Amino acid sequence: MLDVLTGFVAELRHAGLPVSVAEEADAAEAVGHLPLEDRQAIKFALGATLVKSANHWRAFDTAFEIYFSMRGPQFSVGQDEALPGTGPGLVPGEGEGRMASTGDMEPVTPEEIAAMLFKALRDGDQVLLGAVARLAVARFSAMEAGRPVGGTYYLYRTLRNLDLDGVLARLVAEARTLAGDGAGVPDAAVHGEAPGGPVLRGRRPGRLTALEERLLEDEYRARIDELKKEIEAEIRRRLVADRGAEALARSVRKPLPEDVDFMHATRDELEAMRKAIQPLTRKLATRLARKRRHLHRGPLDFRSTMRHSLSYGGVPVEPRFKHPKQAKPEIWVVADISGSVAAFARFTLHLVYAIASQFSKVRSFVFIDGIDEVTGIFDRSDTVTEAVHRVNLEADVVWVDGHSDYGHALTVFYERWGHEIGPKASILLLGDARNNYHASQAWVVRELRNRARRVFWLNPEPRSYWGSGDSILEQYAQYCDAAYECRNLRQLEAFVEHLM
């Protein structure tokens, strides 16, 4: 057990979780207090001792499922399939022929699986649902032994074959007809075997209302999610059986949301980042507000010190200090939103607007080869998320061909809004400075620098790529106060905090 635990903790550290030695010792002690055969109990014991942030739970969950999947009540794929009640037409697989045994599944046709799936979802039958998941993986995933993959593609292939959206539509349609026709059916029939599951139990027959339909659909969706989890678990179990826990853990290891690279994030990762940015900005705002209140102690306030010394007989026991009122900076964000760096621009805008109360004024501009002010969109929108979404639809940023042209965009920016830039403004220029070999017009940045308080450039590319190919960052950076590499949320947050 101790060996497994050490390996598991090492994997967590690889995934980026800060696990101290003391916590590892706690985990070992905690496990000792619980029955070893209870997998769920072990999971919460490890979770409580090793994971100290809700953001890290996903990484922990993935690693746990891999490391402890073989040690659950089901010891191997073969044995598990021999369990009774897993569905018709199952041949118990032999230990070593697990992957090859998919060929023995022929007796179960896709139609049969679909029928079972429909029934399992309609009745909310957990056992049948698990069986369907196992059958579906065996039938559709077409796993190849020994391939170093994380199983995402197997999952995709299985789900595509199951056509879950279609099943959902059919389930709702069936409930609708049953409820509609139920007008003539005696009450007892509706009470007994409610066709639509628990949502409709005990309701009087009649057409489904919109609310009922929605609740029914959500119930089925929840069941489908459960099925997806079962399928994922099944694929993982097979992969572990094939290649061992450590190898698999390496292939599915995912970076924490705040470490994901903006430029190469997948859709799922972007979604995770979108969720992570909310608490991040809230924390940042609290921190900045506190910093503003506490840190800035000014010079000695002589008058006040003398006044207070009177209560100590003229001895200045308590020195008093001036608290200079800190001017809130004014922020101008000028962001490239062309395809390659769009995600980065979105997150930066999101972050800046989420802490807008820390600035006296925020103005934002987006460009590709044309440039447009989008401050108004943010003012009119209820939530930052909505505004960021609308920027992409409403801003007029294409001038000629919709390929980045920093030179033209900056020139127009300077001509139209340059005279409004005052000495309080901090300007953030966002982009990779890949100019498609247009003229750089770097003099604009020089002029901006003369007018504004500070000019920063944030680049989502790794520093080593700067200046390669058509990147002309160096030409702009020479006039900026500083240029920063900003590849993930962590770096972005650090920059904004430094900015204040």
Add this chain to the structure above:
Amino acid sequence: MTASPEKGEPRFASVDEVREGLATAGYIADDGLSGVVYLADRLAKPILVEGPAGTGKTELAKATASFLGSRLIRLQCYEGLDEAKALYEWNYKKQLLRIQIERGAEGGGDARPLGWESLEEDLFSEEFLLTRPLLEAIRASDPVVLLVDEIDRLEIETEALLLEVLSDYQVSIPELGTIRATQIPLVFLTSNNTRDLSEALKRRCLFLHLDYPSLERERAIVLAKVPQVTEELADQVARIVRSLRSLDLKKHPSISETIDWARTLVLLGIEAVDSDTARSTLHVLLKHRSDIEVAAKELAVVSGY
């Protein structure tokens, strides 16, 4: 005394006992939750409870205290809390009084005045010590549950105050020496996660993330907390709330708001929620105007058919 305070008799025999105990106190727990409480007792470690507002973090401490029959000592954190409010304070007025009496004795001459040493010893004795929640929890001879509420409101510097209490169950008072716990209290810290807590603090605690409950648990909570609610209504309430939580809202309905809503429905004498009742009572669940609009549209209750 160098040994750490002895672990007393374990409070719970098994995880199931915790869950059933909490249920008698009206708190519906799942396995993970009761497991962490069980471990906290066995490992003698505090529990750090984190999660969105209104998911029953404070309630957990109260329910635990209530079914154990222990006293609940509560420390509400806020910005600016210091050791005089959290740990202990010398009773300055009483000390002054003592000094004055000493002076009077000197003048009157009938009793021999105390020397400086014995006076100092006298002034800084337990008689003049005002205990604050943390010290009180340490010194209690009866079983207590200590709740440190909303710890994320403390400044990061003040957090360090708690460390000695939480890891060694002792408090050092320069004038008196170290006061050790006679029994280890069960400690709950709650946090709304408005800032990251220090690593030092997190390391000393067991971590418990309380999220919105599953459908089954929420239904059980409504049934336990709202008398006179029918099972069908509780089921419907839990379902609608689950659907609302899947929407993109500013603030999702919390458990306490679910309970409020169920109470409202019961008071209004409603047995089944239909579109009209949902629309007219949605404001109990959601507190932002834009959220109410989104929810009404998504659940198709505006058109009201």
